[in-house]
Amino acid sequence: MAWNTETDELIKKLWADGRSASQIGAEIGVSRNAIIGRVHRLGLSGRSVPAKQSRNEDDARLEQEVTRLFKEAKFKIISGATFRRMTGDIVVEHPLLGRKRRYAIEFVAQATDKQINERAARFENYVRQSKRPFAEFDEFWLVTDKFTGDIDYTMPHIPRQFRAFDLEGLKAVLAQDRPPKQKPTDRTARTKIGRSIEKNEKEIDLAIAGLLLQLDDKLTGLRNERPNSDDAIKSRDARISDYERMRAELEHIREMMTQFKTGMVKEVKVVQSVNTFADGIKSWWKTNHAAICTRTFDLGLFASSVAICSLAGASGNLAAAVSAALVGGKSVAGALKGIGKKIID
Secondary structure (H helix, E strand, C coil): CCCCCHHHHHHHHHHHHHCCCCHHHHHHHHCCCHHHHHHHCCCCCCCCCCCHHHHHHHHHHHHHHHHHHHHHHCEEEEEEEECCEEEEEEEEEEEEEEEEEEEEEECCCCCHHHHHHHHHHHHHHHHCCCCCCCCCEEEEEEEEECCCCCCCCCCCCCCCEEEEEEEEHHHHHHHCCCCCCCCCCCCCCCCHHEEEEEEEECCCCHHHHHHHHHHHHHHHHHCCCCCCCCHHHHHHHHHHHHHHHHHHHHHHHHHHHHHHCCCCHHHHHHHHHHHHHHEEEEEEEHHHHHHHCCHHHHHHHHHHHHHHHHCCCCCCCCCHHHHHHHHCCCHHHHHHHHHHHHCCC
């Protein structure tokens, strides 16, 4: 934030009016911590009017309560951070489906819907203007005591990585990340997929880890693209949607494998996760096989996904068709173009 005379005068006025640091930050477009630092530099700290003191106490209470909720949910509290025009009062970290995810958290006491939507618009600008907006965190969460009305999440400017919660909403989300304890179940595999998981667990986990890294890199690149036509934007968004779905399904397979290994879920759960991924790959190929064959990354993604399905015992005739198509020294692209939709018939 580039401070200037205009913003300093506005801070002085709002501070004198008894507004809290969070409220001033929401008005100007910076974090509560940034306002607190500026207030000290301007020599405005130390006000003692009871109403103003009450608002500061509200800010402190909100921060303490939110921090407590995250700690109880086994989130690691890292630090505050600044991400070029966006700031977080704290950053928290938590493993989700086998991967550590980071959340930048900003506190805004008694925020209005208008303020939250303004923050969402500013977050969208941050994403557009940053080369790697999600290199240091995965989502940006704004937490307030409470707000009235509904945030319009259908508005085009609100990215999916921006979320706003009141305390009750935050408690509900954190409760979802703490599933009830389950008794160990019989782990003896009875299906082809279950037996394949037991036999090839390490190979599957390694293959999924490699594919997730490739997907993360590709998603970062696509999110940084700035298409110059509606058709190009639509094409980019469709690819992002496909890759995000694949990524989520792969992470779910890893999670189900781990829980099946420890007896925490029944075999049917891991079978469902593998079949969901395999069906998704088949559908992706059937719908987009012509475009896939023109993109090196997509060809590699498809081949790697087929390999994972084969290791997990869910490829059916998929792996056989791909292997047969490659016989004779043909290139991957040439071989797959030749079989087209027949690969999933």
